[in-house]
Amino acid sequence: MNQPIAKTKAILIDLIHPRMLARHSLERLEELENLVNTYGGIVIVKKYQKRFAPHPKTYIGTGKVKELAQEGKELGAKLLIVNDALKPRQSYDIQEVIGKSGLQVWDRLDLILKIFAKHASTTEARLEIELASLRHMGPRIFGMGMELSRQAGGIGTVGVGETNIEIMKRHLKEKERKIKEKLEKYQRVRATQRQSRKRQGLKTIAIVGYTNAGKTTLLNVLTGRQEYAANELFATLDTRVGQLYLPDRQESVLLSDTIGFIKHLPPELLNAFASTLSEAVDADALLHVIDVADPHVLQQIQVVEDILIRLKIQNTPRLLVFNKADQISRVQLNELLARFSHHLPHVVVSCQSRQGLSDLIQRLESLIQN
Numbered sequence: 593m594n595q596p597i598a599k600t601k602a603i604l605i606d607l608i609h610p611r612m613l614a615r616h617s618l619e620r621l622e623e624l625e626n627l628v629n630t631y632g633g634i635v636i637v638k639k640y641q642k643r644f645a646p647h648p649k650t651y652i653g654t655g656k657v658k659e660l661a662q663e664g665k666e667l668g669a670k671l672l673i674v675n676d677a678l679k680p681r682q683s684y685d686i687q688e689v690i691g692k693s694g695l696q697v698w699d700r701l702d703l704i705l706k707i708f709a710k711h712a713s714t715t716e717a718r719l720e721i722e723l724a725s726l727r728h729m730g731p732r733i734f735g736m737g738m739e740l741s742r743q744a745g746g747i748g749t750v751g752v753g754e755t756n757i758e759i760m761k762r763h764l765k766e767k768e769r770k771i772k773e774k775l776e777k778y779q780r781v782r783a784t785q786r787q788s789r790k791r792q793g794l795k796t797i798a799i800v801g802y803t804n805a806g807k808t809t810l811l812n813v814l815t816g817r818q819e820y821a822a823n824e825l826f827a828t829l830d831t832r833v834g835q836l837y838l839p840d841r842q843e844s845v846l847l848s849d850t851i852g853f854i855k856h857l858p859p860e861l862l863n864a865f866a867s868t869l870s871e872a873v874d875a876d877a878l879l880h881v882i883d884v885a886d887p888h889v890l891q892q893i894q895v896v897e898d899i900l901i902r903l904k905i906q907n908t909p910r911l912l913v914f915n916k917a918d919q920i921s922r923v924q925l926n927e928l929l930a931r932f933s934h935h936l937p938h939v940v941v942s943c944q945s946r947q948g949l950s951d952l953i954q955r956l957e958s959l960i961q962n
């Protein structure tokens with residue numbers, strides 16, 4: 593029998609504005625905890641510190657860092673995760689303070705990148721993650737270079753450390769260039785594929801939505817594909833395309849899956865996933881899939897709509913697909929729809945029970961009519 597693998601223990605710390613409502617601060621930590629669970633870790637301590645502005649060196653107060661390091665050491669934690677994107681210098685300074693406690697500091701971006709790395713199944717996705725990680729981690733390595741330089745200076749070999757920084761910088765630059773070159777090759781192939789679909793007159797519809805809303809499941813039920821769908825965040829990182837026949841138009845359209853959105857998605861990651869998002873950017877129409885059973889459903893709709901604006905595709909015709917209708921009662925559903933004041937066309941479906949799918953196809957037909 594397999595031994596159960598011990599989960600990595602993590603301590604979470606968030607910086608909140610002193611006037612933020614307690615409920616909101618707890619929600620922020622809960623959301624980070626969800627990400628840690630998706631990564632496969634376990635949260636043992638969740639704390640926040642109230643401050644008007646981050647500490648210039650260690651983001652949270654240095655005393656607090658020491659306190660958490662001590663607590664982490666006693667509890668056998670491996671990770672101290674800060675709920676924000678840290679500057680490289682801040683990560684480096686925090687790591688210096690926690691020193692030998694056995695903890696490693698990660699910021700929110702590190703955590704998401706680790707989750708992405710676990711899910712990347714194609715070379716392209718792996719390269720994208722590698723590039724984003726390199727850009728995020730790189731400057732921290734320079735921080736280490738500075739440390740080397742200081743030490744080297746101390747023992748009278750001035751200049752050795754300098755050279756180290758230079759070597760590392762050059763090495764990272766070269767690595768980044770190589771990854772970018774490979775990625776561009778993939779992106780050219782994709783662009784050609786999109787062009788040739790256009791030439792064939794095939795319309796494309798991109799499925800977008802919050803992570804875990806059921807995007808891949810919808811792609812699968814509509815096109816008969818069997819892509820990986822799972823009850824975890826960011827199960828999909830790659831572009832998958834399937835065909836759907838529209839009986840009224842008597843023609844097929846292409847449906848493509850995209851990466852799941854999330855609250856506070858670091859902009860660096862949107863850039864990193866340009867190739868799955870370019871499917872959405874170039875699409876003739878969008879299906880925005882929504883998990884009606886999620887307690888934060890209205891907020892999630894807003895997050896997605898905001899990201900569409902960031903991608904400048906808020907004017908692409910789109911249909912809101914209220915999915916997982918099997919999970920809530922008719923009364924709850926009506927309540928949700930009543931609270932939802934959007935003017936966009938919408939349908940209610942369940943990919944599981946297949947309810948509402950023919951309605952969806954009809955709405956899709958009229959959506960791409962013009």
Ligand SMILES: Nc1nc2c(ncn2[C@@H]2O[C@H](COP(=O)(O)OP(=O)(O)OP(=O)(O)O)[C@@H](O)[C@H]2O)c(=O)[nH]1
Nearest residue numbers: 803804805806807808809822826827828852943944
């Ligand atoms: N009960 C119920 N579960 C559903 C329905 N549609 C999808 N699911 C489940 O929801 C979970 C997430 O589905 P996915 O299709 O992987 O979601 P996704 O939006 O592609 O998620 P990411 O790729 O991680 O962003 C899976 O466990 C699905 O089986 C539905 O209509 N009803």
Ligand SMILES: [Mg+2]
Nearest residue numbers: 807808827828
């Ligand atoms: Mg998916």
